Amino acid sequence: MTLKSFLWDYGEVVPGYDIRVINEREARAAAGILAMLGTIIIFVGIGFNHIMVARIYIGFLWFDFVARVFNPSYSPSLLLGRMFVRNQTPEYVGALQKRFAWTIGWAISFPMVYWFVLQWDITFYKVLICVLCISLMFLESAFSICLGCMIYKAIFKDNPQLCPGGACEIRKKDPIQMFNPLQKGIVALAITGIFVGTYFFLVKTESKTFFGVFLHDTVLTKAQLVKEKEDAFQKAADKEFADDD
Incomplete structure (x- = not known):
């Protein structure tokens, strides 16, 4: 694998799409699974000091983001998500902005691994890092809001193609989206x-x-x-x- 192919040949090639894509339904399902498990860990692992439970989850989270960044086809959470939504029509989104967002998640997981897996040095502010990570996954799962994709758009000064829910396209809201x-x-x-x-x-x-x-x-x-x-x-x-x- 060359550096060029690693950087740009990311995601799946789907006929009819000009760019490589990720199935957003799988991504949202995976985010929901990780957010649910993370919430349980906050209460059980950290709240009641079950150290091993928290360490296993955070180690799994780090490994899962490694797989997402390098090859999402082998991410455990994405594969679990695929199992649950395999009978639903895929919703394709641009792969590069999703990879950028998952790279941010991977970066967030590094201090978590150091604080809670390699050593158990727990403070309120360190727990907030866990809460931030869970919140980002919840936003993606519940509302299809990808903050990492928004950061990608701001950094590269260009509208990414195929954003989740068509968020990158400027359009007029439909009547059903308005509030009286x-x-x-x-x-x-x-x-x-x-x-x-x-x-x-x-x-x-x-x-x-x-x-x-x-x-x-x-x-x-x-x-x-x-x-x-x-x-x-x-x-x-x-x-x-x-x-x-």
Whole structure:
């Protein structure tokens, strides 16, 4: 294999398409599988300190991105995705921008391997790298939003061909994609409800892990933190005096 063929002969040749392509349905299915597993690992592996589970997943993630960057035909997650969507009509997207996006994922996985596989040096900000990776996969799976493809477009100053969902083509939205005032209000209420619900969950729920404690302390003001500590101290003191009686 020459360097030229490695750089440009990437993806599948499909009759009727001028460029090499990737099946977006497989890519989205694979992203969904990895995002689901990653979310489970956050709670089980990191939240409950099951170190080996987290190490196996992150090692697998690194290997999977290696396969995607060099030859996606042998990526375990893409092959699993193919198994689930093999009866669906393929949706072809440009291979080069997908490779660029997966290279970003591969780069993100390197510090994760160092922190969590080669050694177990876990902090809140390092966990955020895992959350970032899962978030990118969730966006691709749920909404067909490929942030790496957008970065590719910004760097190379050219519209990539065959972006997921036709996102690179400038076009007028169809009526079914528009919002009337009532629909806008429903969306605004839903978003507000998600953020308000998350805030009160973090404030009111007793945290069981360092990650939960950090999130809890982050959403509170200094005055609220001081009052919370004073209330906890008072509660402990009242309990101690009650036991003495």
